[in-house]
Amino acid sequence: MSLNTSFRRATTSTGPSKSLLKSTTSTSSTSPSPYICTQCRHASLLRRPKRPYTFTQLIALSDGSTFLHRTTSPTPVYRSTRDTRNSLLWNPTSKKLLTVEDDEAGRLAAFRAKFGRSFDAAGTAAEEAAAAVAGSAGPPKAMGQNIDMKQAQDAAMDAAAEKALAQEEADLQEEEDSLLDLISSFGQEDNGKK
Structure with missing residues (x-):
């Protein structure tokens, strides 16, 4: 229940005195609202990370060997110009590489052709x-x-x-x-x- 009150200035013929009169009106009853206000909580939105499409790419190293790789780059063949096989630090006659010294795909021959036999x-x-x-x-x-x-x-x-x-x-x-x-x-x- 609510009580509505308003203040008005009284206008009387008695003179310059002004007084405030309190006027009361009839009490109004609350009527139900046409809107239903009930609490509603939706599930929070969890965004999933976007997984980009990956392409199969053929990587060609400087010594001629190749391998397949999944990457986001759409280039079908990638020819490497700088890799471990293209470096003077890659020493094919190292004692650590004796088991790998099979020279598959002509790696050792390509290395010797490029850098000579001084190593x-x-x-x-x-x-x-x-x-x-x-x-x-x-x-x-x-x-x-x-x-x-x-x-x-x-x-x-x-x-x-x-x-x-x-x-x-x-x-x-x-x-x-x-x-x-x-x-x-x-x-x-x-x-x-x-």
Whole structure:
């Protein structure tokens, strides 16, 4: 229930005095609203992340090898110009890659064609020494000398191979020692200056 009141100025003929009179009107009853106001809570909207469409792409590395890859790029074939096979740091004759040295798809040949054979100079030195020993033997003279010459030739080739292997191991050991010296002497110069 509500009570409606309003204030009015009284107009009387008595003079200049003005007084406020309170007038009351009849009380009104509340009527029901035509709108129904009930609480309504909808489920909150959870947006799902958009998953872009992926294309199958053929990646061609610089050495000629290829593999398939799913990507959002619509380019069907991607030819890589810079990758691990295109670098001077990729050393195919490393001892770590002996099991991978099968040279499938001509990777090693392509690498040697691009960067030369300077990275496996120790291996080529051993091959040259063996070829020099084989070439210096000359043609055999007689049947008895033929057997002696083969034995001498085999012994010379074995000696050359052992010498080349020892030289290669010495070179590898020297490289490792110089690297270890560099690493171990890193902070020592600063301590001496202070």
